[in-house]
Amino acid sequence: MLFENPPRNIESIIAKSADLTNKPFVHSVVKINGEYELEEDIDLTVNILCRDKEGKRLEIYDLELELFKSNKELVLVISKLNFPDEPILWCGVKTLWMDSNNGKKCDAPQYSARLENLANRIKSFID
Numbered sequence: 001m002l003f004e005n006p007p008r009n010i011e012s013i014i015a016k017s018a019d020l021t022n023k024p025f026v027h028s029v030v031k032i033n034g035e036y037e038l039e040e041d042i043d044l045t046v047n048i049l050c051r052d053k054e055g056k057r058l059e060i061y062d063l064e065l066e067l068f069k070s071n072k073e074l075v076l077v078i079s080k081l082n083f084p085d086e087p088i089l090w091c092g093v094k095t096l097w098m099d100s101n102n103g104k105k106c107d108a109p110q111y112s113a114r115l116e117n118l119a120n121r122i123k124s125f126i127d
Contacts, residue, residue, distance in 0.1 A: 010036055010126065011046065014065065017121040018048050021114055022061060025050050036067070042126070043068045047081055063115075067126070074126055076119045091119035 011029040018027035027048050034044035050061035062081035067074065075092040079100065087097045087109050095116060099106040 010042075010044070010067075013125045014046060014048060014122055017118055017125070018050075018063075021118040021121060022050065025052060025058060025061060026055075027051070032064075034067075041069055042074070063118075065122075067122075074123055076122060078115050078119055089115050089119060091116070091123065095119070 015027045015029045030047045032045040036042040036044045044067045048063040050058045064081045066077040078089040080086040097108045
């Protein structure tokens with residue numbers, strides 16, 4: 001088990017997953033729109049906000065996360081909240097990076113492993 005006391009709601013699952021994949025920082029999750037039922041359907045957009053141990057905001061690490069089902073498969077789309085020109089991670093049946101300006105496949109950025117790890121961790125709890 002990845003958590004000693006597993007979180008019961010999706011916002012907590014996302015925040016705890018971000019804490020584990022982006023140490024030593026602490027994360028909070030703000031629902032932007034959408035709804036979900038873990039056992040049923042999901043169509044949700046949240047912001048993952050980052051702080052250091054002292055509580056100072058670190059906007060450079062803030063993320064936007066979209067979760068939805070496509071053909072009964074969970075899809076996560078992660079982008080850097082304050083950097084709209086950075087590549088976007090699409091994590092569905094396959095994982096790929098897309099250019100945020102044209103939607104075409106592109107090379108993974110240097111920080112790709114951290115975001116791919118976050119996506120896989122979240123998917124493992126929701127799928």
